[in-house]
Amino acid sequence: MVMGAYVSYGTGHHAASWRHPSSDTTATRNLDHYVEVARYAEERLFDTLFLSDAPAVFNDDQAGFGGRVTFFEPLTLLSALAMVTEHIGLVATSSTTYKEPYNLAREYASLDIISRGRAAWNLVTTSKLAAARNLGLPAHPAHAERYERANEFIDIVCRLWDTWEDDAFPADKAEGQFYDPAKRHRLRHRGRVFSLDAELNVSRPPQGYPLIVQAGSSEAGRELAARTAEMVFTAQPDMESAVAFAQDLDRRASRHPRLNPDIIILPGLTVYAGRTEKEAREKVEELQALIRPEFGLSMLSDLVGGYDLSGCDIEGPLPQLPPSNANTSRRALIEKLAYEDGLNIRQLYERMTTSRGHMTLIGTYDFVTDEIVRWFENGAADGFNIMPPLLPESLRDFSENILPRLQHKGVFKQKYRPGTLREKLGLRRPENQYVTETVTTDERGQHHDHAR
Amino acid sequence: MVMGAYVSYGTGHHAASWRHPSSDTTATRNLDHYVEVARYAEERLFDTLFLSDAPAVFNDDQAGFGGRVTFFEPLTLLSALAMVTEHIGLVATSSTTYKEPYNLAREYASLDIISRGRAAWNLVTTSKLAAARNLGLPAHPAHAERYERANEFIDIVCRLWDTWEDDAFPADKAEGQFYDPAKRHRLRHRGRVFSLDAELNVSRPPQGYPLIVQAGSSEAGRELAARTAEMVFTAQPDMESAVAFAQDLDRRASRHPRLNPDIIILPGLTVYAGRTEKEAREKVEELQALIRPEFGLSMLSDLVGGYDLSGCDIEGPLPQLPPSNANTSRRALIEKLAYEDGLNIRQLYERMTTSRGHMTLIGTYDFVTDEIVRWFENGAADGFNIMPPLLPESLRDFSENILPRLQHKGVFKQKYRPGTLREKLGLRRPENQYVTETVTTDERGQHHDHAR
Numbered sequence: 001m002v003m004g005a006y007v008s009y010g011t012g013h014h015a016a017s018w019r020h021p022s023s024d025t026t027a028t029r030n031l032d033h034y035v036e037v038a039r040y041a042e043e044r045l046f047d048t049l050f051l052s053d054a055p056a057v058f059n060d061d062q063a064g065f066g067g068r069v070t071f072f073e074p075l076t077l078l079s080a081l082a083m084v085t086e087h088i089g090l091v092a093t094s095s096t097t098y099k100e101p102y103n104l105a106r107e108y109a110s111l112d113i114i115s116r117g118r119a120a121w122n123l124v125t126t127s128k129l130a131a132a133r134n135l136g137l138p139a140h141p142a143h144a145e146r147y148e149r150a151n152e153f154i155d156i157v158c159r160l161w162d163t164w165e166d167d168a169f170p171a172d173k174a175e176g177q178f179y180d181p182a183k184r185h186r187l188r189h190r191g192r193v194f195s196l197d198a199e200l201n202v203s204r205p206p207q208g209y210p211l212i213v214q215a216g217s218s219e220a221g222r223e224l225a226a227r228t229a230e231m232v233f234t235a236q237p238d239m240e241s242a243v244a245f246a247q248d249l250d251r252r253a254s255r256h257p258r259l260n261p262d263i264i265i266l267p268g269l270t271v272y273a274g275r276t277e278k279e280a281r282e283k284v285e286e287l288q289a290l291i292r293p294e295f296g297l298s299m300l301s302d303l304v305g306g307y308d309l310s311g312c313d314i315e316g317p318l319p320q321l322p323p324s325n326a327n328t329s330r331r332a333l334i335e336k337l338a339y340e341d342g343l344n345i346r347q348l349y350e351r352m353t354t355s356r357g358h359m360t361l362i363g364t365y366d367f368v369t370d371e372i373v374r375w376f377e378n379g380a381a382d383g384f385n386i387m388p389p390l391l392p393e394s395l396r397d398f399s400e401n402i403l404p405r406l407q408h409k410g411v412f413k414q415k416y417r418p419g420t421l422r423e424k425l426g427l428r429r430p431e432n433q434y435v436t437e438t439v440t441t442d443e444r445g446q447h448h449d450h451a452r
Numbered sequence: 453m454v455m456g457a458y459v460s461y462g463t464g465h466h467a468a469s470w471r472h473p474s475s476d477t478t479a480t481r482n483l484d485h486y487v488e489v490a491r492y493a494e495e496r497l498f499d500t501l502f503l504s505d506a507p508a509v510f511n512d513d514q515a516g517f518g519g520r521v522t523f524f525e526p527l528t529l530l531s532a533l534a535m536v537t538e539h540i541g542l543v544a545t546s547s548t549t550y551k552e553p554y555n556l557a558r559e560y561a562s563l564d565i566i567s568r569g570r571a572a573w574n575l576v577t578t579s580k581l582a583a584a585r586n587l588g589l590p591a592h593p594a595h596a597e598r599y600e601r602a603n604e605f606i607d608i609v610c611r612l613w614d615t616w617e618d619d620a621f622p623a624d625k626a627e628g629q630f631y632d633p634a635k636r637h638r639l640r641h642r643g644r645v646f647s648l649d650a651e652l653n654v655s656r657p658p659q660g661y662p663l664i665v666q667a668g669s670s671e672a673g674r675e676l677a678a679r680t681a682e683m684v685f686t687a688q689p690d691m692e693s694a695v696a697f698a699q700d701l702d703r704r705a706s707r708h709p710r711l712n713p714d715i716i717i718l719p720g721l722t723v724y725a726g727r728t729e730k731e732a733r734e735k736v737e738e739l740q741a742l743i744r745p746e747f748g749l750s751m752l753s754d755l756v757g758g759y760d761l762s763g764c765d766i767e768g769p770l771p772q773l774p775p776s777n778a779n780t781s782r783r784a785l786i787e788k789l790a791y792e793d794g795l796n797i798r799q800l801y802e803r804m805t806t807s808r809g810h811m812t813l814i815g816t817y818d819f820v821t822d823e824i825v826r827w828f829e830n831g832a833a834d835g836f837n838i839m840p841p842l843l844p845e846s847l848r849d850f851s852e853n854i855l856p857r858l859q860h861k862g863v864f865k866q867k868y869r870p871g872t873l874r875e876k877l878g879l880r881r882p883e884n885q886y887v888t889e890t891v892t893t894d895e896r897g898q899h900h901d902h903a904r
Contacts, residue, residue: 018623018630025623025630029655031566055554057653067623067630070616070655073562079531080566099555102507102586110525114483114532134554136648164522171470171477171519176744178470178477178519196588201509203481203522292628 002383016290018067065295117206117420226252242380268358296349454835466841468742470519500541517747534567569658569872599672678704694832720810748801
């Protein structure tokens, strides 16, 4: 079972966690906080440390009630954390909509070298409308357009990581030959979105390619994941939908030639657990009591795609929403909860502040352990991205009480395997595409030019 | 006297340094090498660690003779090195032509937080023609166009660093108010190059703004530096031209309202020194003997802007070069050496392989020390960016033999000052422009909109 520690929001995943007496309100800009969390997650054998990202202020609450606003840029933060950890995988999120393939390929290759093969790229197309304003685009590109770009983008990035073969640098001092020109490859790409002739200026990453992670759940997102992702992070509210999601993704994946046939599926999971159910409930209520209604409305507005709900009665129903170009799957979930299940606005934001649409388990340590095992054994998940409501407290609670139970049941490891993140997860290392192609280039035509 | 350690090229600044018996040929992709160099430079009280950069393969020698090819992405590498150092400034180069202001502002703000106020941005417009091909631009933009973009770019980036006032986060747990909306500022920028409405998602950097460094020597480059730079890195072949450059820059700077009136000018300096002059000469010759002519030609081709010289006789003169859109000041220097001083092609590339146009001092430790003091006392330099021909060897040689002599003469410090890089260098911290403007906004018109 694969376990990720989702630590994007400094004080924890619950939207009001910063108000908790134990919280360090400077956490999102406090390096020491992240060093402590990263070291602890490694000590407890988490497989990955996960940072979400968007080029915009988070939870765009204009009134100042929300505690998740500014944060570290993830590639720089994970490069720093690579120096205080040895085993844990480092997952940085980056947007294909708001970065350039060349710059992104460099950054992840560099992080992979710095971390000795522990880098992972969570590919997103970004659902924040403010990102377009921040970057100076006329508008946030439409969903289909974002995914068209993402599809070309990832192919370019993988090719860029192949620019230099693994053994391209004999560095023969006597002969004066540093690299072997036959092992240097230029990508000639002419696509609908990108047109470039590019050679990366970073050597091939230790993992070949950093691990490819994705989080999109739309039709286009699933297709992209089926073709290219090795790990998928997903929001699933219950086991049935998680099983359906996993089966759908497996079916799609089987239609593509894949180096690693199985996709590691990690639903997000928020846990409130205690020795008794009452103790667990108290942990929820303690945090829920800290939500100001103004903030709940503001957060919900953001989650449905920037539609302003601030004038609405929180005890009333969610109004019919105009079309939006933002995250469609999270919005669809909120609409389902509102229009089919009949949750009012307050109930909707309370649901969202605890979990943002991810599964939430509330109960005794034994109950939570059993639920996790049940999901795992029923093919709903290969593991979980744990979203601690309160950091570091809930991470410690989970690690000290749930993980040992999972180890006892034999579903969670007792120590790290050696090697890179791919090796630890049992994933194959990608071969260089220029090398594997040389025998078949003539048949397949000169789609990519092997210059020189 | 300010001392920088220029460590971009893993095995050292001499183009054939990788062939030296002492060299680690994996240095440009070896984190341990950089950790050792960074720690050593700090132990020896260097003020800054300097990484040059371009989004392209370095020294674009297609035949494989040159050892400077792939390298770390600088922001990720310096974030890692921030964790193993405490005092040394971390200068990362980034291009205004091939990055977006929002992404760049985030990365440097994040590095400044990670390093507790030691980040510096060396702004370049990039002179490598391959960068355009790598990023998919139709052509490398013209010099004037690059500088027009750079001028707007830096103003945007500084404003983005001001998005959140230093005390924007009261984080009042009792009231549930995390930030003060009056201390959050949106930049509304409508320029010739950029048009955006942006708010940074990183808190204000510890230094206010990371230190602004520049390296352009053209007319447009000097004007940009005079208006915005706090430190200038420059290639000056002799003291007279360095004095003229410094005077010109001071004159230009005096015409601009500047927070820190004086620009810290650091010429690049390559030193070959020994107990005797003979010993120093041997150190040069040992490295010069390692240059293959094919590589010398290839490197020179690259330095004059991508014009292919591979068919030329190395004992003959430099042919008349067609116009180029690449680094104009380095090319002008090469043309001067060729057409006015009569250097043939071999002499040109030998000059360039040792120094790339920067000052080179060859002689006894005492001679070199005296020359450094002479430059310093004659207003040619506020210090130097030391470009060790061989790493770490030449850095050790300089640190053990020249630095103590400079300390003895009272021109180099005995220990670091406390505080951020700005504080160590005696530079003022920039105030937030939104704060200083509030009194005068009406008079100056609504150039920047304080939207919220």
